[in-house]
Amino acid sequence: xxxxxxxxxxxxxxxxxxxxxxxxxxxxxxxxxxxxxxxxxxxxxxxxxxxx
Numbered sequence: 001x002x003x004x005x006x007x008x009x010x011x012x013x014x015x016x017x018x019x020x021x022x023x024x025x026x027x028x029x030x031x032x033x034x035x036x037x038x039x040x041x042x043x044x045x046x047x048x049x050x051x052x
Contacts, residue, residue: 002030 009026011018019025 002033005030 006026008017009019009021009029010023011020013020
């Protein structure tokens with residue numbers, strides 16, 4: 001999924017479905033996803049440890 005989002009953001013707007021943005025914009029769009037994944041990994045480890 002992360003590869004598809006990256007390509008859609010960087011594609012030219014003339015294609016009809018691209019956003020014509022730079023790599024910096026891709027990073028800013030995908031950063032919250034990375035932070036949530038880090039938080040949920042720690043949370044799931046705590047939950048798994050408590051159920052074992």
